[in-house]
Amino acid sequence: MKKCRAEVVSKRKLCEGIYDIRLKTEIAPEAKSGQFILVFPNDPSKLLGRPLCICEAEGEEIRIVFRVSGAGTEGLADIDINKEIMIEGPLGNGWDLSAAAGKEVLLLCGGIGAPALLELSKRLCRMKGKTDGPQNVRAVLGYRDSSMNAFLSQDFKDSGADVVIATDDGSAGIKGNVIEAADKALIGADVIFACGPMPMLEAVKEYSEKNGIKAYISLEERMACGVGACLGCVVKTTEKDSHSHVNNARICTEGPVFDASEVVL
Amino acid sequence: MRDMSVSLCGIKFRNPVTCASGTFGSGMEYSGFLDLGKLGAVTTKGVSVTAWEGNDTPRVAETPSGMMNAIGLQNPGAEVFIKRDLAFLKNFDVPVIVNVCGHTEEEYVEAVKILSEREEIAMLEINVSCPNVKEGGIAFGTDADSLLSITKAVKQVSKKPVIMKLSPNVTDISMMARAAEEGGADAVSLINTFTAMKIDIYRRRFVLANRTGGLSGPAIHPIAVRMVYEASKAVKIPVIGMGGIAGWEDAVEMMMAGASLVAVGMMNFHEPGLMMDIINGMEAYMEKTGIEKISDIIGCMH
Numbered sequence: 001m002k003k004c005r006a007e008v009v010s011k012r013k014l015c016e017g018i019y020d021i022r023l024k025t026e027i028a029p030e031a032k033s034g035q036f037i038l039v040f041p042n043d044p045s046k047l048l049g050r051p052l053c054i055c056e057a058e059g060e061e062i063r064i065v066f067r068v069s070g071a072g073t074e075g076l077a078d079i080d081i082n083k084e085i086m087i088e089g090p091l092g093n094g095w096d097l098s099a100a101a102g103k104e105v106l107l108l109c110g111g112i113g114a115p116a117l118l119e120l121s122k123r124l125c126r127m128k129g130k131t132d133g134p135q136n137v138r139a140v141l142g143y144r145d146s147s148m149n150a151f152l153s154q155d156f157k158d159s160g161a162d163v164v165i166a167t168d169d170g171s172a173g174i175k176g177n178v179i180e181a182a183d184k185a186l187i188g189a190d191v192i193f194a195c196g197p198m199p200m201l202e203a204v205k206e207y208s209e210k211n212g213i214k215a216y217i218s219l220e221e222r223m224a225c226g227v228g229a230c231l232g233c234v235v236k237t238t239e240k241d242s243h244s245h246v247n248n249a250r251i252c253t254e255g256p257v258f259d260a261s262e263v264v265l
Numbered sequence: 266m267r268d269m270s271v272s273l274c275g276i277k278f279r280n281p282v283t284c285a286s287g288t289f290g291s292g293m294e295y296s297g298f299l300d301l302g303k304l305g306a307v308t309t310k311g312v313s314v315t316a317w318e319g320n321d322t323p324r325v326a327e328t329p330s331g332m333m334n335a336i337g338l339q340n341p342g343a344e345v346f347i348k349r350d351l352a353f354l355k356n357f358d359v360p361v362i363v364n365v366c367g368h369t370e371e372e373y374v375e376a377v378k379i380l381s382e383r384e385e386i387a388m389l390e391i392n393v394s395c396p397n398v399k400e401g402g403i404a405f406g407t408d409a410d411s412l413l414s415i416t417k418a419v420k421q422v423s424k425k426p427v428i429m430k431l432s433p434n435v436t437d438i439s440m441m442a443r444a445a446e447e448g449g450a451d452a453v454s455l456i457n458t459f460t461a462m463k464i465d466i467y468r469r470r471f472v473l474a475n476r477t478g479g480l481s482g483p484a485i486h487p488i489a490v491r492m493v494y495e496a497s498k499a500v501k502i503p504v505i506g507m508g509g510i511a512g513w514e515d516a517v518e519m520m521m522a523g524a525s526l527v528a529v530g531m532m533n534f535h536e537p538g539l540m541m542d543i544i545n546g547m548e549a550y551m552e553k554t555g556i557e558k559i560s561d562i563i564g565c566m567h
C-alpha cells in the first residue's frame with residue numbers, strides 16, 4: 001500500500017461517459033481482485049482521492065474502468081496517454097476466493113459495478129475445476145440499454161465465464177434487472193458475488209437471504225482517507241464490528257467487499 | 266544538525282510536528298506510510314468513556330481546497346482504546362496526545378480520570394469544539410463561561426497536562442483562550458473546524474447526513490493563522506496551531522504566528538507522507554536561513 005505515480009499507458013472510451021484506462025504502476029503486483037485505488041485529481045482545489053476499483057491487475061499494469069460522474073472523473077477521462085497521475089493503493093479487502101471453492105458461482109454486475117468483478121472472474125475461471133476452485137462461473141451483466149455497448153461483457157467472456165446480458169429496456173439481451181435475468185436464464189448458484197447500484201445490492205441481499213444463497217457484495221461510500229483513519233466511509237453492520245466495537249464497519253478497510261448478511265443496507 | 270526540538274508543559278518533543286486529532290486514526294492506519302517514531306507527537310482520534318456510533322453517512326464531502334466532515338466522534342471507547350491503540354503506540358518512541366470527548370461535563374471528567382492514569386500518555390487534548398455532535402462538544406467551546414467551568418473540572422482530576430481545543434466558531438478567540446487559561450489549562454490548541462453546509466442542488470438534499478459539517482483544509486488556513494496569532498497573543502500558555510497546513514511553509518508560518526507545536530489535519534488524506542515532508546522541509550529552511558533553534562521562531566510576529 002503506497003501513494004505513488006502511475007503512467008497512463010492506454011485510454012479508451014467504452015461507451016458514452018465510460019472510460020477504460022490502463023496504468024503502469026509499481027503497486028500492480030500486490031493488487032487483489034476486489035481491491036481499489038484512490039486516484040488523485042490533478043487539480044490543487046480537489047484534494048481527496050477518487051476511489052476506483054481495480055478492474056484488472058496484470059504484470060505491472062492496473063486497469064480502471066469508470067463513469068464520468070463529476071469534475072474529478074471528467075479530468076481523468078481527459079488525460080493524455082503517457083501522462084502521470086498520482087494514485088494510492090491497493091486498498092481494502094478484496095473478494096474472498098475461497099468462498100467459491102466447489103461452488104456454482106454467479107457474478108452479478110450492475111452497470112458500472114462490472115469493473116469490480118472482472119479480475120475476480122479471471123482468477124476464479126483459472127481455478128475452475130481445481131479442488132479449491134469453483135465448479136462454474138457465470139456472469140450476468142446488467143445495463144440501462146443497448147447504447148452502453150454491453151461494456152466489459154467481452155472481457156468476462158474472455159476470462160472464461162458464461163455471460164448473460166440484461167438491459168432495463170430489453171434493447172439488448174434479456175429484459176429486466178440482473179436478478180430477473182439470472183432467473184429467466186435458469187442460472188442456479190451456490191454463491192453470489194455482486195456489485196452495482198444500491199437498489200440492486202439491496203435486492204441481491206434480499207434474494208440471497210430468501211433463497212439461502214451466500215452473497216458477497218462490494219459497497220461504495222464517500223471516502224476521505226481510504227485507509228481507515230477518518231471513519232468517513234462506514235456501513236451499518238448487524239453485529240458489532242471487531243475493529244470499531246460499534247455496529248458499523250469501514251468500507252475502505254473492512255470492505256469494500258462484505259458478506260451481505262453482515263451489513264444493513 | 267539544527268535543533269528542531271520544542272518543549273511545552275514540561276515535555277520535550279523532537280520536532281514541532283504532530284497530526285490533528287481524527288485525521289490520523291491512532292497512527293496505526295498510517296504506520297505503513299511513515300515512521301511514527303520520527304514525528305513530534307501522535308495525536309489520536311477523540312476517545313470517550315464508552316463506544317460512540319457516530320453519525321449516519323454521508324459523513325464527508327469534498328469542498329474547494331478542503332473538505333467537510335461530520336463523523337460524529339465515532340470511537341470504540343476508552344477501554345478498547347487503551348488495550349489496542351495505546352498498546353500499539355507504545356511500540357514507538359513518540360509522545361502521545363490523546364484527544365478526549367464527552368456529551369456532558371461528567372463524561373469528560375470520567376474519561377480524563379481513566380486516561381490520565383496511563384503512563385503512555387503525554388498530554389490530554391479536550392475537544393470542546395466538535396461541531397458534529399448534538400450535545401456536548403461545541404456547546405462547551407463557544408461559551409466562555411462553560412469553557413472555564415469544564416476546564417476547571419478536567420484540570421481538577423487530570424494527572425496529565427491538559428490542552429483545551431478551541432472552536433473557531435466564535436466572535437472573539439482571545440476571550441476563549443483566556444477562559445481556558447483562567448480555568449488552568451496547560452495549553453490550548455486551535456483551530457477545530459468551521460461549521461459549514463453543502464447542498465446538492467439537483468436532488469435538493471443536504472450533502473452530509475448531519476446537514477452541517479466541519480470545514481477544514483487549505484481553504485481555511487489563513488483564518489487559522491489569524492486565530493492562532495490572536496490567541497497566542499492573549500495568553501501565556503503555549504498554543505498548538507492547526508488548520509489547513511499543507512506544507513512546511515504553512516507550518517513555519519503557524520509557528521511565527523505563535524504556535525509551539527503544529528498539527529497536520531486533512532492533508533494527511535491527500536499525502537500520507539506529508540508530516541515527514543514538513544519536518545524535512547522545515548529543517549532545510551532552518552539550514553538555508555540560518556535558524557539554529559526552531560523554537561526561536563515561535564511567536565516572532567508578536
Ligand SMILES: Cc1cc2nc3c(=O)[nH]c(=O)nc-3n(C[C@H](O)[C@H](O)[C@H](O)COP(=O)(O)OP(=O)(O)OC[C@H]3O[C@@H](n4cnc5c(N)ncnc54)[C@H](O)[C@@H]3O)c2cc1C
Pocket residue numbers: 036048049050051052053054065066067068069070071072073074112115116219220221222223256326327
Ligand atoms: C470502493 C469504491 C470503488 C469504486 N469503483 C468505481 C469504479 O470502478 N468505476 C466507477 O466509475 N466508479 C467507481 N466508484 C465511484 C467513484 O468513486 C465516483 O464516481 C467518483 O469518486 C466521482 O468523482 P468525481 O470527482 O467525478 O465526482 P464528484 O461528485 O465531483 O466528487 C466529489 C466527491 O465525492 C466523491 N464521490 C462522488 N461520487 C461518489 C461515489 N459514488 N462513491 C464514492 N465517492 C464518491 C468523490 O470521490 C469526491 O470526493 C467507486 C467508489 C468506491 C467507494
Ligand SMILES: Cc1cc2nc3c(=O)[nH]c(=O)nc-3n(C[C@H](O)[C@H](O)[C@H](O)COP(=O)(O)O)c2cc1C
Pocket residue numbers: 224230285286287288310311334336338364392395430455456457458480481482483485507508509510528529530531532
Ligand atoms: C475527518 C476529521 C475528523 C476529525 N476528528 C476530530 C476529533 O475526533 N477530535 C478533534 O478534536 N478534532 C477532530 N477534527 C478536527 C481536526 O483535528 C482539526 O482541528 C481540523 O481539521 C483543522 O485542521 P486541518 O484544516 O488541517 O484539517 C477532525 C477533522 C477531520 C477532517
Ligand code: FES
Pocket residue numbers: 222223224225226227228229230231232233234250251252253
Ligand atoms: S475513507 Fe477514511 S475510514 Fe474509510
